[in-house]
Amino acid sequence: MSIEFLIEARAGAARAGRLTTPHGEVETPVFMPVGTLASVKGVPQEVLEELGVEILLANTYHLYLRPGVEQVRKLGGLHRFMSWPRAILTDSGGFQVFSLNDLRKVSEEGVTFRSHLDGSSHFLSPESAMQAQIGLGADIIMAFDECTEYPAEPERVRASMELTLRWAERSKKYFEEHKNEVPWNKVSSFQFPVSGELEARNGKPETGNSERTQALFGIVQGGMDLALRKESAERTIEIGFPGYAIGGLSVGEPRHVTREIVEATVQHLPAERPRYLMGVGTPEEIVEYANLGIDMMDCVLPTRAARHGLLFTSEGRISIKQAQYAGDESPLDPNCGCRVCRRYSRAYLRHLYASNEVLAQVLNTIHNLSFYLDTMRAVRHSISLGRGARFLSEVWSRAKL
């Protein structure tokens, strides 16, 4: 057993559910904060818990390079390494290989690339990407895919999709043969009892989860071609995964195209499995895609924007660097109950940002994550009330973005 997914309420295409992982439950639709190097930049794990984060995303590519998969594996896997008792998802590394490496070389076998850190040469294949993700030990891991560039010629899109399908088969094969190598039950004791949350959630210590394994999700590609997306979905489902992601979007295409592809692709995905839209989006987009039936999303936007002083509030976006906030004693967002809005003024946050103080990054990130998580809570609440298409505009008026 790897994960369980229960849909508890529906409203139109949208669903509210509960994803049970080896490291706790995740209420869906869920936004997953990005912790690239096993850290959501600037935010301690205990604050993420306080914010109600139930699942984090970490990047295989970055962790593969630093501190290295073997190091994390020896330390008991990501959960133990970063002292995070709740769920984790890792991407396959494919997207970063494509986006961070101009000198990559793709073959049937896999991808040769150079480290963005030191230029050293590396090779990732479906097999080695699975090996890496098994070693890191996230609860949900992703098939190794090729993220098709945009724009691309039709033949190129098909060839890329076919390659991703062959890699999906190889990913699944390797995973099935090696899934018991996940580091969770190799560790005799969890030295940092942390919050005791694991035990509380699962009724038993982590080391008792030996019957549980990771869940490998497949990824649908097919560029901006609706027919190819349908074919990719059907053939990926044929291979068979406990969850399905929509990849290859947010790669430069217009927003309405993204929406069209998501809406069409979702219809070809099995209703009873979690659907993960990768790399999305703004507050308004995560609401919109939840409304289309997406269950999981991730994006660097709330954390990256925070580091650049762009803050999401119920009254719209705020660029905190602006001089107009220098004397503004009001909280960042009067409708937000996060520890930043409860305590600090816009004037102080503006001062921290303008003075290049590290605390600016810490506080801004906490608020933006809080806003995203609150938005998702509002979405789930609306779905659970069965408010079909109406819920969107209600959440809208809150997100107003």
Place this chain on the structure above:
Amino acid sequence: MSIEFLIEARAGAARAGRLTTPHGEVETPVFMPVGTLASVKGVPQEVLEELGVEILLANTYHLYLRPGVEQVRKLGGLHRFMSWPRAILTDSGGFQVFSLNDLRKVSEEGVTFRSHLDGSSHFLSPESAMQAQIGLGADIIMAFDECTEYPAEPERVRASMELTLRWAERSKKYFEEHKNEVPWNKVSSFQFPVSGELEARNGKPETGNSERTQALFGIVQGGMDLALRKESAERTIEIGFPGYAIGGLSVGEPRHVTREIVEATVQHLPAERPRYLMGVGTPEEIVEYANLGIDMMDCVLPTRAARHGLLFTSEGRISIKQAQYAGDESPLDPNCGCRVCRRYSRAYLRHLYASNEVLAQVLNTIHNLSFYLDTMRAVRHSISLGRGARFLSEVWSRAKL
């Protein structure tokens, strides 16, 4: 009324006391973390409260340049600006003017200097330094002094000491005439109720403290000359302040000289007034100086060292960047109960540091401050038990540094 100081226990020259300020009580001997720009770099105020910080130091020079004194004053002063309900001390700006400005020009009137930010020209005098510190509204403010460089010729040391004495008179005169301009009671309401701590401590809201004023401390100079230190102490006491600082140390002189000057100077300071040793020191030094009868200290060392990966532990100093910690699952300090040591491993802290993650700075700073505050708590406890010279070696075995 500005401050009250009660000595509750003595052990040899050492004293344990209670300093009551307009923003709460401070147990002494106390180590004051440095929050240069109204932020202890990387650490939210709620975490400082959790650590037991009762008084912070902020730098007038930096705040004068950014965001500017008038801005802070209009926002109700530093406490309200940074949402810190406990005590604050500001330095006079003099030390930074001397240490950060090669092009400064000292006259009888004051110091002309250029901003290290934009090269703009500024002038600080005893009067303007008082005006700035009254506007910032710390509980304890410092007379404007000249920090004599080291080494210096005897005539230069005397001339500098005499200047500091004249400036002390002018500082006191300006302060006495303007002390009611402190911004605390200009603010009709405290918009961020924060932790309710102020009310809890003082039995009344901040706005009710209108009868309280800041406390201006005098500063003893005199270089490394014991006779001049004695004269400086006596003549500063003659001017009359509610507390006295020893300045002009930790400017490059050998450690044994610092110790000798402190030990000799303390004997000339009134027993019933708080004694503040500026800019000191290592964990071993703060224990040593507390033992000599010092009540207050501040230093950037724990916070700055943290940012460079140098961590203080009960088992000695740790440079967390070292490869030997990459696989070390033990907590940073097995004898420390801070939130970092309770949750994270050395391996994870090493990874964060090596990966240049902002969380490294956040967690390292929290731990180092925790270590300093724990050390001071141990010192106070020893004094309260009346353990004269013996307490030092006992705390020693804990600090082992």
